Amino acid sequence: MEILIVFKVAFYWIWIKLLEYLYKHLESIDIVTRGLLKYENTANKMLGINTIKKELFIMNDIVLKLRNAYKGIGNKRHEDNVRLHVIINTFMKCYGYDVGKCSLEESIVKGFCDVYVPAIGKNALIIEVKNGNRPIEVKDIEQVRTYAGSKGQRFGILTNGYEYVLLDFSIETIPKIEGDVLESYIVFWFDIFKVRTKGRTELRYFKYLSFDNLYNNQSTHFYCDVAQYRVWKYEQGIKDVSWNSYRCTLFQFFDYFAPKVLAKRNYGQVGKRFYENLDMEQFDMFISECKRNGKDTSTKTLNNNHTHIYNMLYELEKHERIRFISLSDSRKENLTIYEETEDKRGVTELNAEDIQVILDFLKTKRNSNRDIVIFLLEITLGLERSQLLELNWDAFDKSFKHISIEGRKIEVCLILQEYLMKLNKEVKRAKIKSPKVFHVFYDGEYRPMREWNINDVFNNFVQITNDEKWKSYSPKFVRKSLIRTMFFAGYSLEDIMYITGIDINNISKYIKMNELLQRRSKKINWKQLYDGILCREA
Numbered sequence: 001m002e003i004l005i006v007f008k009v010a011f012y013w014i015w016i017k018l019l020e021y022l023y024k025h026l027e028s029i030d031i032v033t034r035g036l037l038k039y040e041n042t043a044n045k046m047l048g049i050n051t052i053k054k055e056l057f058i059m060n061d062i063v064l065k066l067r068n069a070y071k072g073i074g075n076k077r078h079e080d081n082v083r084l085h086v087i088i089n090t091f092m093k094c095y096g097y098d099v100g101k102c103s104l105e106e107s108i109v110k111g112f113c114d115v116y117v118p119a120i121g122k123n124a125l126i127i128e129v130k131n132g133n134r135p136i137e138v139k140d141i142e143q144v145r146t147y148a149g150s151k152g153q154r155f156g157i158l159t160n161g162y163e164y165v166l167l168d169f170s171i172e173t174i175p176k177i178e179g180d181v182l183e184s185y186i187v188f189w190f191d192i193f194k195v196r197t198k199g200r201t202e203l204r205y206f207k208y209l210s211f212d213n214l215y216n217n218q219s220t221h222f223y224c225d226v227a228q229y230r231v232w233k234y235e236q237g238i239k240d241v242s243w244n245s246y247r248c249t250l251f252q253f254f255d256y257f258a259p260k261v262l263a264k265r266n267y268g269q270v271g272k273r274f275y276e277n278l279d280m281e282q283f284d285m286f287i288s289e290c291k292r293n294g295k296d297t298s299t300k301t302l303n304n305n306h307t308h309i310y311n312m313l314y315e316l317e318k319h320e321r322i323r324f325i326s327l328s329d330s331r332k333e334n335l336t337i338y339e340e341t342e343d344k345r346g347v348t349e350l351n352a353e354d355i356q357v358i359l360d361f362l363k364t365k366r367n368s369n370r371d372i373v374i375f376l377l378e379i380t381l382g383l384e385r386s387q388l389l390e391l392n393w394d395a396f397d398k399s400f401k402h403i404s405i406e407g408r409k410i411e412v413c414l415i416l417q418e419y420l421m422k423l424n425k426e427v428k429r430a431k432i433k434s435p436k437v438f439h440v441f442y443d444g445e446y447r448p449m450r451e452w453n454i455n456d457v458f459n460n461f462v463q464i465t466n467d468e469k470w471k472s473y474s475p476k477f478v479r480k481s482l483i484r485t486m487f488f489a490g491y492s493l494e495d496i497m498y499i500t501g502i503d504i505n506n507i508s509k510y511i512k513m514n515e516l517l518q519r520r521s522k523k524i525n526w527k528q529l530y531d532g533i534l535c536r537e538a
Contacts, residue, residue, distance in 0.1 A: 062094040063192050063206060066086060066094075066162075066192050067192055069090040069161075070086050070162050070192070072085065073085050075133075077131060077132030077133050079130065079131055081132070082130075082131070082159075082160065083104070083114055083129040087127060087129055088102070091209075092115075095209060096210055096211035096212055097117050098117075101118045102115055102117045102118070103116045108146075108150050111143070111146070111147065113126055113128070113147045113151075114128050115127035115129065116151075119214075119215045120215050120216070123153065124153050125155050125157065125214070126144060126147050126148045126151065126156035127156070128140070128143060128156065128157070128159070129161075130160040132161040132162065134160065135163065136163045140158055141158060141165070141182040141183075141186075142182060144158050145167070145169055145182070148167075154169055154170045163190065163191050164188070164192070164209060165186060165189045166186070166188040166220070168185055168224045171185055172228065173185070173231060184231050186227065187220070187223050187226075187227045188205060188206075189201055190205075190206055190209075202251075204255070208223060217258075218267035218268060218271070219254075219259070219267065221267040221268075226250045226251070229312045229316070230243065232319070233315075236450060237440050237447060237450065241459055241460075242455055242456055242459070245304065246452075249308040250312060252286075253305075253309060256286055257274070257286070275313060275316060276322050276324055276325070276326065277326055279326045303476075306327075309327065310325070313325045348484075349481060350482060350485045354469075358461060358464070358473075361463070361464050369422045370438060371457045372419050373419050373438075376415065376416040376419060377416070378478040378479065378482075379478055380412075380416060381403070381405070381499060382478065382483065382502075383475070383479075384475060384476075384479065385454050385475045389436075389448070389454070390436075391436065392435040392436060394435065396420065399417070400417045400420040405501065406501060410499055423437070436448040436449075438454075458475065461473045479500065482500065483496055483507070484511065487510075487511050493507065
């Protein structure tokens with residue numbers, strides 16, 4: 001009997017893990033949802049714990065019902081059918097909206113609102129339904145904006161039955177964001193038939209369309225803040241690939257904290273205070289949760305996560321949405337507890353073959369001279385991102401043969417000299433007045449590069465081949481690898497410290513004692529000590 005029980009427990013545990021894996025990696029979620037719902041109660045009884053998150057079950061069940069409702073109307077997917085069977089009878093009922101209070105074809109300036117849903121107080125949700133046979137387009141947002149504006153409402157949902165776009169018209173837009181200002185209002189854009197796909201929000205966040213999340217506890221408002229932050233970042237010139245990293249971190253962060261912060265109060269009551277009081281202890285909680293979920297916890301990832309979260313707080317403070325920031329306290333000290341994880345990943349040495357491949361790759365890019373200079377500075381001097389961003393032309397002599405950094409005058413290698421000359425000529429032709437070496441061209445003008453622009457240069461290396469090694473490249477990775485590369489190439493510790501600026505207390509992190517002993521001179525010359533008196537006869 002005991003063996004049978006153990007077997008059943010093992011079976012359900014494996015089944016649950018398999019379904020969780022399928023949910024993360026498959027486009028279709030039908031089989032996952034049915035499996036989860038079928039075995040949830042049994043698994044809970046067998047294991048004696050709530051193994052699967054109830055929230056995930058509920059959301060998957062609702063998505064499955066929406067998909068069935070959409071399929072159920074067959075080819076008759078005109079607006080009226082989509083509105084009745086998919087939106088009113090399924091979406092609104094499942095997500096807690098009062099169907100009895102909503103009005104259809106509400107008269108609005110220049111048209112009629114498909115579904116007008118009273119919420120709390122004077123708040124209401126505008127739902128615009130489109131034909132289910134065609135995809136939603138960005139230009140469709142204009143109609144929802146007109147309706148919401150005429151009713152003085154903040155939120156609208158644009159849908160065709162299988163795509164759901166949450167819009168927040170309180171977002172302060174800029175004249176242009178990747179070609180269309182209407183994109184600025186988008187908080188989420190879901191496709192219920194795709195768990196995850198490029199340009200669409202992951203379905204794990206579909207729950208934030210519910211009445212509770214949008215109007216009661218208002219946890220969705222955290223994601224509205226992310227959408228506002230996105231507008232500010234694009235105005236500063238962030239690239240899509242970098243923004244995706246920011247968005248991923250912030251979505252995970254708020255998905256973790258929203259239920260905790262808003263358990264008893266709503267966003268309007270405690271949201272601002274949460275931002276202001278967010279500190280490293282809470283950041284560590286978030287990271288610890290990620291570690292238990294098996295996510296990458298290298299110091300590179302930790303620093304990136306911290307940057308993403310802190311920079312959002314910085315922009316909120318800058319735009320007077322919050323009064324102060326607490327997160328910056330003791331950042332460096334707290335992140336050191338994860339150094340061991342980074343060390344376990346190991347640091348390799350840079351090799352000539354990879355260096356040449358990267359240089360050839362960069363030569364094909366539009367800003368080749370600029371990006372090659374950045375890369376060469378990294379692989380020869382190991383400059384940190386902050387040093388690259390602050391680097392001015394006056395750090396070099398006129399012939400670009402030497403660079404002065406923090407009091408150290410270092411000879412520049414020949415190939416770097418040549419590319420510095422090329423880049424300098426480009427800067428002069430463009431008539432860039434800034435003394436900074438590195439710039440990006442955005443919105444008709446040259447601006448000094450920001451941290452994410454540096455990241456973009458290295459992130460693009462994944463385009464070289466499918467080899468996983470290109471994902472490791474970053475300024476920090478190159479700096480650490482450079483130290484070992486120089487050591488095994490015969491550079492003395494003094495030269496390594498002089499060239500890279502590394503502190504003597506940190507060099508042991510990259511070069512181990514046994515590696516030093518292997519390189520030592522086999523014969524000890526005592527004549528060099530104490531003017532040679534130890535080598536005289538007594």
